[in-house]
Amino acid sequence: MAIIPDPVTILNLIFCIIIVFLGYWEYRKKESLIALYIAITFGLFGVAHLAIILGVKSSDIFILTIRSIAYLVIIYALYKTALGHWNKE
Numbered sequence: 646m647a648i649i650p651d652p653v654t655i656l657n658l659i660f661c662i663i664i665v666f667l668g669y670w671e672y673r674k675k676e677s678l679i680a681l682y683i684a685i686t687f688g689l690f691g692v693a694h695l696a697i698i699l700g701v702k703s704s705d706i707f708i709l710t711i712r713s714i715a716y717l718v719i720i721y722a723l724y725k726t727a728l729g730h731w732n733k734e
Contacts, residue, residue: 661691682722689715
């Protein structure tokens with residue numbers, strides 16, 4: 646595997662890492678499940694970005710699977726939020 650130093654992918658990975666830390670921090674402070682799910686989603690996107698930097702083609706089944714799971718996680722989180730299941734009373 647050859648390392649591909651694509652600046653856009655590296656920048657995306659850096660932003661994903663920041664969002665993961667902020668999402669986890671928010672979850673620990675306020676027990677916000679939506680923040681945790683956002684952190685998980687961007688963690689998965691970060692894994693995909695890292696794999697691309699390490700030489701995996703963006704059309705590889707691994708990348709497609711990771712990205713699909715990430716989208717499903719955020720869809721689930723937003724659905725639960727829209728239904729009001731995570732509102733504290």
